[in-house]
Amino acid sequence: MKTLTGKDLAAAIRAQTQAEAAAGVQPRLAVVVATADEASLWYVRSIAKAAAGAGIACDVVDLGPGAAPDQIAETLARLSADPQVHGLMLQTPLPPGASAQELAAAIDPxxxxxGANPxxxxxxxxxxxxxxxxxxAAVLALLDHHEVELAGRRAVVxxxxxxxxxxxAxxxxxxxxxxxxxxxxxxDLAAVTSxxxxxxxxxxxxxxxxxxxxxxxAVVIDVGTNPTDDGGLTGDVDFEAVSGVAGALTPVPGGVGPVTTALLLRHTARAANLP
Amino acid sequence: MKTLTGKDLAAAIRAQTQAEAAAGVQPRLAVVVATADEASLWYVRSIAKAAAGAGIACDVVDLGPGAAPDQIAETLARLSADPQVHGLMLQTPLPPGASAQELAAAIDPxxxxxGANPxxxxxxxxxxxxxxxxxxAAVLALLDHHEVELAGRRAVVxxxxxxxxxxxAxxxxxxxxxxxxxxxxxxDLAAVTSxxxxxxxxxxxxxxxxxxxxxxxAVVIDVGTNPTDDGGLTGDVDFEAVSGVAGALTPVPGGVGPVTTALLLRHTARAANLP
Structure with missing residues (x-):
């Protein structure tokens, strides 16, 4: 079985993004946060760190876990209108009563x-x-990187x-x-997935x-990032069991995750240079 | 085998729509056309006739088959801004160089x-x-009308x-x-659809x-409306062959089609009364 790691691909995307970022105006990403969720805050810090490494400015706008939906919407509208900001994302979870889908409509497409705006x-x-x-996008990028054929084949999500x-899909x-x-x-999930x-x-x-x-x-891509009792992450796939059957499998961590962060930065660099 | 006709359902939707239309401001549908395609023009005439029967005003705005994409976009923008118009649709096919998906973005959601705007x-x-x-929507309405269970079942489109x-989907x-x-x-389409x-x-x-x-x-819904040599319509399903296997099957014509037109009018009546 082949382990489809994402680290090399993520590094290649980051290097290319860094070059793109250095070639034009410095891209700026704004991340709006309204949670005290530790895993979420950890992810936001990891984005900020990766952005810095790629030459992308990153503003974390922390409204706190008590933010009202209107306040979040106003913040997204303000950052959407700010010409200094090229990329904008709303981190989940959100406070009770706030709908990510509805609020994301305030993000300039x-x-x-x-890709949160409907x-x-x-x-x-x-x-x-x-x-x-x-x-x-990271799932597709991993499949492409490892040259997995898709046309005409059966994919199950x-x-x-x-x-x-x-x-x-x-x-x-x-x-x-x-x-x-x-x-x-x-x-009968197994009947379908198999x-x-x-x-x-x-x-x-x-x-x-x-x-x-x-x-x-089969080629198996694991998007799951479930917290473990010891503070780590585990996927939706039982890696050990499935590695005896699958032809290829992504690890968690180290599969889809790093590619996701790298692509978020690539999207930001491209947003800074849209015609 | 049960034949899932759409005529009764369409009549019920039309009656309800007529009552809704009579209760408030008269709904008005505008249909923008830029084609000489006979089947398409026939469909537009059938919408106008059904609208009249349901107490809905219908303006056919025919720009002709030579209309430029900009002209179509401007017409859609003008009608979107017109408070007298409640429902707006762009009929296909369009002239070469005009993209329905791109133009539909000019339709006020x-x-x-x-449902053409992305x-x-x-x-x-x-x-x-x-x-x-x-x-x-007509496919779902037909399935509901004939009490076809969907939750947990395998649907193939x-x-x-x-x-x-x-x-x-x-x-x-x-x-x-x-x-x-x-x-x-x-x-191997048959392996999947079966x-x-x-x-x-x-x-x-x-x-x-x-x-x-x-x-x-299986319950089979036929959305196809393919022209026949004698000027009629035929579906994507070989009715005679499939009626020996399926548990239920819609006819063409007389299945999805009439329900589609009825729902277009229902949507228009509802659009006229949005809060």
Whole structure:
């Protein structure tokens, strides 16, 4: 079995992004945060650190876990209108009563580097230029990097979230895969997933995908980032069990994650240089 | 086998729409046309006639087959801004060089009664209120009318168009079906479609779906409207062959079509009364 690591690819994307960032105006990413969630704050710090390494300015705008939806919307509208800001993302989770989908409509689509605005998703689905969510784009980038054929093949996505499962289904369709989307209400999940030549697990449930879910030789991409008791991360795929069946498998951590961050920065550098 | 006709459902929707239209301000639908295609013009006339029957005003704005994309965009923008117009649709086909997806962005989402603006598709995918394309909504309405269970069942959509296949996949996912989208690049189409408990043919190819494509007892919805040599319409499903296998099947004409027109008018009446 081949382990599909994301580190080399992430490093290559970062290097290219750094060159793009150095060639024009310095790109600036603004990340709006309204949570005390430790894992989320850790992720935001890791974005800021990676941005610095790529020559991209990163402003973390922390509204605190008590921020009102209106205040978040106003902040997103202000940053959307600010010509100094090229990329803009809203970190989740949000305070109770705040809807990420509704608030993301306040992000200028030209700055929507994490593809959160419903208009970006619609444009993606309609085949028009748009930034896809970085995680969904990272899955495609990993498949391409490891030269996994998609046209005409059966791809199964487990998870129907607006940020991963649904946009990913459109990206895979656009590459001519036959695409199935499964979710918590799918009956006999293993019967469906074991038909996949390319299987993407994005359900957010640790160990959901075991050996019985995977066809011999399948390519398996694990998008899960579930916290473990010891403060680490684990995927949706039981790595040990599935590695005995799959043809190729991404690790967690070190698979989709680093590519996601690298692509968020690439999108920011490109947003800074849109015509 | 049960024949899932759409005529009764369409009549019920029209009656309800007529009552809604009579209760408030008279709804007005504007249809922008830029084609000499006979089938398309026939469809527009049928919409205008149905609108009149439901107490809805219908303006056909015919720009002719030589209309420039800018002219179409300006017309859509003008009608979007016109407070007298509640529903607005752009009829296809369009002149060479005009992109329906790009032009539809000029339709005010609150008037986008045929769900053509990419923002409507994105909002639909994100689970936010939006008008779905009338054809995709008609498929769901027919399934509901005939009490076809969707949650947890396997649905397969053949066709990945922006106007039918993709929005329909989101509507089915939203109803908790496990959804597969097939298309012209799918290998062994029959192997995939014969796993469907609910099969929707929306490929635009006459007779594409035969008996070998359908599981015994499956519910089959035929969205195809392919012109026949004698001036009639035929679906994507070989009705005679499939009626020996399927549990239920829509006819063409008389299935999805009348429901589509009725829902377009319902959407217009609702658009006239949005808060």
């Amino acid at each position: 030209r700055k929507d580097v994490d 208009l970006s998703l619609g444009r993606l689905a309609a085949g028009l230029p748009a930034f896809p969510p970085a995680t969904a 487990v998870g129907r979230s607006t940020v991963v499962g649904k946009p990913l 459109h990206l895979l369709l656009d590459r001519h895969a036959t695409v199935t989307v499964c979710h918590s209400r799918t009956r 038909q996949a030549e390319v299987l993407v697990a994005a359900a957010g449930r640790a160990g959901l995908i075991g050996a019985a879910h995977v066809a011999a030789g | 609150r008037k986008d009664v045929d 923002l409507s598709l994105g909002r639909l995918a994100a689970g936010l209120p939006a008008f779905p394309p009338a054809t995709a 053949v066709g990945r168009s922006t106007v039918v296949g993709k929005p329909l 989101h509507l089915l996912l939203d109803r908790h079906a496990t959804v597969t989208v097939c298309h012209s690049r799918t290998r 796993q469907a408990e609910v099969l929707v043919a929306a490929a635009g190819r006459a007779g594409l779906i035969g008996a070998a494509h359908v599981a015994a007892g």
